[in-house]
Amino acid sequence: MTRVLVVDDELLTRQLVRTVLEANDYEVLEAADGATALDLVASQHPDLVLLDVAMPGIDGIEVCRRVNGSCKVVMLTAHDDVATERASRDAGANAFLAKPFSSVELIDRVETMAGA
Template identity: 35%
Template sequence: MIKILIADDEKDIRDIVTWYLSREGFEVFAAADGHAAMDIETSHLPDLLILDVMMPGLSGWEIAKTVQRNVPIIFLTALSEENDKINGFKLGADDYISKPFSPRELVARVHAILRRNGKLALSGDVLQFPPLLLEPGTQKVIVNEKVIELSTKEFDFLYFLVRHPHTIFTRENLMVNLWGYDFEGDERVVDSTIKRIRKKIGVAGDFIKTVRGTGYKFEVDKP
C-alpha cells in the first residue's frame, strides 16, 4: 500500500486530507508538527510528503532540507507569494498548493505525482484475479470472459476491496470509505451491497470473505 504523510498543525486540514486520501486506498500518516513529521518520515518511509510550511518545531522548508532520500513533496501552505513558491521548488518540491485548497484537486495532484514517479499504476491498467478481471478506466468487470454489469457504487465497492487484498475492513470502515463521513444510512447497506456484488459476479464472489464479527476482506484462495 502506498504511504503518504500529511503534516499540518491544523487538525481540520489533517482530518480532511486523511479522509480523502484514505478513500483512494492510500495509507495515511498524520503529524501536527515538524518533529512528529520527521519521526514518521524516518520510521515509516512514506512514498509522498504533504507538508505545511509554517508548523511548530520544524517548518516544511526545514523538513524538505533534512530528508535524506528522494521522495516527492507537496507543500500545502497559506504562503502564496511567487517568491515562496520559487523557494519551495528550489527545495525540490514536486508541487505547491496554496490554502484554501480543494481536497479533490489535491488528490488529483497526488495521483499525478505518483504516476510520474512510477509508484501508481495508470487508471486504465487491468487488475486480474482469475476468473475476475477489472478495468478501472472503463469500470468494466469481467468474470470468465463475460462482462458483468455493476452500478457505479458496486464497482467502487468491489474495486476498493480488490485494491486492498487480505485487508480486513469493518462495516464502519467501508461506510466511511465508500459513502463518506456524513452518510446517514446504517451498516446494513454494506451487507446488502456485498450481497448484490456476490450475486452478480458469481464464482468470483467467493473472493469476498466474511470475517465473522468484524466485516469483510478480499482474498484469493491459494491453489
C-alpha cells in the same frame, strides 16, 4: 498501497486530507510538527509527503530540505506567493498546492505525484 504522510499543525486540515485520501485508497500517516514528520519519514518511508510550510518549531521548508529526496514532497500552504513557492522548490519540493484547495485538486496532485 501508496503511503502518504500529511504534515500540518492544524488538526482539521489533517483530518480533512486524511478523509479524502483514505476514501481514495491511500494509506495515511499524520504529523502535527516538523520533528515528528522527520521521524516518520525515517521510520515509515512514505511515498509522498504533503507538507505545510508554516509550522511551529521546524517549518515545512526545513523539513523538505532535510527529507532531501528520500520521498516526493508537495507543499500545502496558505502562503500563495512567488517567494514561498521558490523557497519550497529550492528546498526540494516536487510540487506546490495553495490552500484552500478542493478534494479534486488534492487527489489530482497526489495521483500525479504518486505515479511520477
